[in-house]
Amino acid sequence: MAAEPVREASRARGFFGRLRAGDQAATLITATFASSVLVLTALLVYELFHGSALSRDKFGWAFLFTKIWDPVAGEFGALPFIYGTLATSALALAMAVPLGLGAAVFLSELAPPRISDALTFVIELLAAVPSVIYGLLGVFILVPLMRQAGAPYGVGVFTASVVLAVMILPFIVSISREALLAVPREQREAALALGATHWESTWQVVIPFARLGIIGSVFLALARALGETMAVTMVIGNDPKIHASLLAPGYTIAAVIANEFTEATADLHLSALIELGLVLFFLTMLLNGIARLLILSTTRRGTAQ
Amino acid sequence: MNRRKIVNTVMFGITGLCALLTVSVLFFILGYLLWYGGRSLSWSFLxxxxKPPGEAGGGMANAIVGTGKLLLLTVLMGVPAGFVAGVYLSEFGSGSFPAVVRxxxxxxxGVPSIVIxxxxxxxxxxxxxxxxALAGAVALSMMVIPITMRTTEQFLRAVPQSLREAALALGANKWQTVATVVIPAGFRGILTGTILGVARVxxxxAPLLFTSFGNQYWSSGFNQPTASLPVMIFTFAVSPYDDWHRQAWAAALVLLALMLTANVAARLVFSPKVTQNG
Incomplete structure (x- = not known):
């Protein structure tokens, strides 16, 4: 009889002990999966560095400033692709930012909440359309239109920019809209109370207040545009030269990787393509890093007030 | 005074036009795909x-099955890993490590898919x-993990603290609380986010071009080059054959229908308050 409570207690301790160990095990297991993200990212960087070693050793930094891309002669320079990538992205931003910001202002300031939500839903569906479908529409709808409008080939840097602009539009609209909605009501009311019209309060108070989030959305869109592959590959014309005209064909980093990777038989060619991937990786990392910090800073301020 | 009112009206009118233009893009896309794709879609397509170029007819059954296989592997590999990692971020993380992971x-x-x-x-x-197919699924899993992880975290965080406290007060341990109370409470949102993430990949x-590659025939198992709808659309669209172009339109219609169904269903049926921001 006397032994009974003791055994009970020890059994209880064992049970709770196991439970506590269960907590530790759960923490350990979930933490392992969480750190897999770090491992994968590190592995990604390593593979890019490792795979591009041959090309980096041979060309050094000159790789970035050389205009010649000639797989047959074994000469590789990234400049035409860097130019094409930056030109298409910059043009796409020039078209998409005013349009996207205008739409975001309408959705956050003017439209009634129900209509605004419905329209935002439709716009976000645009972000779900696969890029190869944008490319298909680009090839068969936009390219003939451009040719009719007087572009010599139809395909080219400008055509690619138009397709890119449509593709990044949903990101600009939905993130800018959220930044605008996070602006405190008091800010608008103060401006209106001072006699400003609705537009003046929007333009002079609300937009400046949300500017970090808006800029963040632009950076995010830019990062998307730089890395976009399929749609651009299909409509840019794939010509590794720098032409003065924006209507002429060009080439982007992502497009050349997509087109030549499986056909690269020489080790140096493959290595040069992987180095292009490395360049693209660092470009987008930089922009994404900045964008995340900007968006984070606005949402934090928005919730604090 | 009057001028300011005119500016007000005009500028908001312009923003309205911007919104209208943006929204109409989706309807343009839908319209073109229904028009061109609908004409080429047939039972044999599915x-x-x-068929080799020059022969009429044929379909993309292998690509439809191939995409299914790729997604099956992705759901088996990427989604569980992302989910468990998300549970860590929301429930078990402490110190600065979760911020680094996040x-x-x-x-x-944000890494371009071609680099993946x-x-x-x-x-x-x-x-x-x-x-x-395995290589393709590894690439897709790489993209699905961060998406699943962040949505899981987001929806678990939205579970009220009082639920956790109630479970703990009843004598449950932390992992029991998480497994039996917190995860079920956030499940609908997580499911929505996961469907959106899988639909996106x-x-x-781009990540399939030189991983799962492509195949004009059936592929057995997961260890062979495998056809997929997106790669097939690309190959057929840039080919010089009219017949292949028609097939590409039909494939695009099928793919878009799948995506839009998944998106609309996930948001309307499960949880409407999910957004898909990068």
Whole structure:
């Protein structure tokens, strides 16, 4: 009889002990999966560095400033692709930012909440359309239109920019809209109370207040545009030269990787393509890093007030 | 005074036009796909193999099944890993480690898909010396992990603290609380986010170009080059054959219908308050 409570207690301790160990095990297991993200990212960087070693050793930094891309002669320079990538992205931003910001202002300031939500839903569906479908529409709808409008080939840097602009539009609209909605009501009311019209309060108070989030959305869109592959590959014309005209064909980093990777038989060619991937990786990392910090800073301020 | 009112009206009118233009793009896309794709869509498209150029008819049954296979593997590999990692971020994380993981996940989410393709090529295709569905699924999983992780975290965080406290007060341990109370409470949102994430990678072409590659025939198992709808659309669209162009339109219609169904269903049926921001 006397032994009974003791055994009970020890059994209880064992049970709770196991439970506590269960907590530790759960923490350990979930933490392992969480750190897999770090491992994968590190592995990604390593593979890019490792795979591009041959090309980096041979060309050094000159790789970035050389205009010649000639797989047959074994000469590789990234400049035409860097130019094409930056030109298409910059043009796409020039078209998409005013349009996207205008739409975001309408959705956050003017439209009634129900209509605004419905329209935002439709716009976000645009972000779900696969890029190869944008490319298909680009090839068969936009390219003939451009040719009719007087572009010599139809395909080219400008055509690619138009397709890119449509593709990044949903990101600009939905993130800018959220930044605008996070602006405190008091800010608008103060401006209106001072006699400003609705537009003046929007333009002079609300937009400046949300500017970090808006800029963040632009950076995010830019990062998307730089890395976009399929749609651009299909409509840019794939010509590794720098032409003065924006209507002429060009080439982007992502497009050349997509087109030549499986056909690269020489080790140096493959290595040069992987180095292009490395360049693209660092470009987008930089922009994404900045964008995340900007968006984070606005949402934090928005919730604090 | 009057001028200011005119400016007010005009400027808001312009923003309205911007919104209208943006929204109308989706309807343009839908319209063109229904018009061109609908004419080429037929029963044989869904059930037959592609025909060589010059022969009429044929379909993309192998690509439809191939996309299904790729997604199956992705759901088996990427989604559980992302989910468990998300549980850590929301429930078990402490110190600065979760912040580092979160930021890295966001950066990984922003890596261009073509670069992910190179990675999967180096990781799977090079050692195995051939293209395979497995390699494609590794690439897609790489993209799905950060998405699933962040949505899981987001929806678990939205579960009220009082629920956790109630479970703990009843004597449950932390992992019991998480497993039996917190995760079920956040499940609908997580499911929605996961469907959206999988739908997003389902349309990816770039990471599949040199991982799962493509195939004009059926592929058995997961260890062979495998056809997929997005890659097939690309190959057929840039080919010089009219018949292949028609097939590409039909395939695009099928793919878009799948994506939009998944998106609308996930949001309307499960949880409407999910957004898909990068």
């Amino acid at each position: 059930t037959q193999l592609p 930021y890295t996940a966001d950066l990984l989410n 393709g190179i990675f999967a090529y180096a990781l799977v295709v090079m050692p195995m010396r051939h293209f395979s 389902a349309g990816e072409t």
